[in-house]
Amino acid sequence: MPEVPGKSTILVTGANGYIGVWTVRILLERGYSVRAAVRSEQRGQHLLSYFSTYGDRLKLAIVPDIMKDGAFDEAVKGIEGIVHTASPAVAITGHPDEIITPAVGGVTGIMHSALKHGTSLKRIVITSSMAAVMYHCDDSVTYTEKDWNESAVTECEQKAENATPMAKYCASKVKAERAAWDFVEKHKSEIGWDITVLNPPWVYGPSIQEADKPSALNSSAKYWFDAIVKGEIVALGSTDPLVAPGGGWVDVRDCAEAHVRAxxxxAAGGKRIIVSAGSPHVWQDFFDTANSLTPQPYQGSLAKGVPGGVKKGKNTIDSRTAHEFLGIEWRTMEQLTRDTLEDFQRKGSEWVVKVGE
Structure with a gap:
């Protein structure tokens, strides 16, 4: 499989996003140069400021619309690797194709650009999701890279616009990832590069993206803040969200590290790799962890739930492939929780929320 040489130039799409910024940071720390794809000059200013000590090793590539034909034609020239974390921002309403079509185009578009202009490219690392692997968390199943979320696709095919928003989202991830694998198979005689697909679950942890208040965080980081600080839980259809499995989880720093190692x-080339530190948790797990920290790093409210309450049985996520091919050692739930609460405290009053006051 192709090897991305050290000190190469790497294109990172979605570079100003939650996972993207951490990926840029690790790449720069490793000695790579980074071409950061963002939608506008304004959206790239935080990156240029935050990473100013790296000088011209970080440059912006302005891609206003990743769905436009040839959107990445210029951005892929002269680079050795791509980390493709970007995904079109589309409302999950109406017919499933309204989200599926942009999701597929967001992946195949950059691959078409790479096919035409990526003459020095060795590998594309694509961020998919556990949503492409699993649908429900409350059955006794061990999920591996062999699994696909067929249930969501079937629901969308059968119910069309009446499918649930979660089914539409999951189906878009399935279709986009399969389109990537199909592209490689179709063009294998023409390309000198390969792909690695990473499937993270819920991504939590400290944020270094531009966000001046919790509401500006990406969805998963905001879900964690709302749950741990406010006690507002994303139930995903459960009638008892406190003890219902909330999905697998991974620290954003480990997720970014996995992208760089990929x-x-x-040997990671051509692999589909689940990037998950923990099998599906229940929110009470995080509540108990946050409230047990000594010394307590956060002076705002912490939801307590029902300490010691009964927890449902969980399925499991097999992440042995990540250990084998990436050598990742995951941060623990306690590490993630402590570091994230310290991050909230450090950011100031907008983040130190006292519920009821």
């Missing part, structure tokens, strides 16, 4: 390790 570039660096030749």
């Amino acid at each position: 570039l660096e390790r030749p």
Whole structure:
């Protein structure tokens, strides 16, 4: 498999996003140069400021619309690796195709650009999701890279616009990832690069993206803040969200590290890799962890739930492939929780929320 040489130039799409900024940081710390794809100059200013000590090793690539034909034609020229974290922002309403079509185009578009202009490219690392692997969390199943979320696709096919928003979202992830694998198979005689697909579950942890208040966070980081600080839980259809499995989880820093290692390790080429530190949690797990920290790093409210309450049985997520091909050692739930609460405290009053006051 192709190997991305050290000190290469790497294109990171969605570079100003939750996972993207951490990926840029790790790449720069490793000695790479980064071409950060963002939708406008304004959206790239935080990156240029935050990483100013790296000088011209970080440059912006302005891609206003990733769905436009040839959107990445210029951005892929002269780079050795791509980390593709960007996904079109589309409202999950109406017919499933309204989200599926942009999701597929967001992946195949950059691959078409790479096919035409990526003459020095060695590998594309694509951010997919556990949503492409699993649908429900409350059955006794061990999920591996062999699994696909067929249930969501079937629901969308049968119910069309009446499918649930979650089914539409999951189906878009399935279709987009399959389109990537199909593209490689179709063009395998023409390309000198390969792909690695990473499937993270819920991504939590400290944020270094531009966000001046919790409401500006990306969806998963905001879900964590709302749950742990406010006690507002994303139930995903459960009648008892406190003890219902909330999905697998991974620290955003480990997720970003996995993206970089997927570039660096030749054997990771052509692999689909689940990037999950923990099997589906219940929110009470995080509540108990947050409230047990000593010393307590956060001076705002912390939801308590029902300490010691009964927890449902969970399915499991097999992440042995990540250990084998990426050598990842995951941060624990306690590490993630402590570091994230310290991050909230450090950011100031907008983040130190006292519920009821």
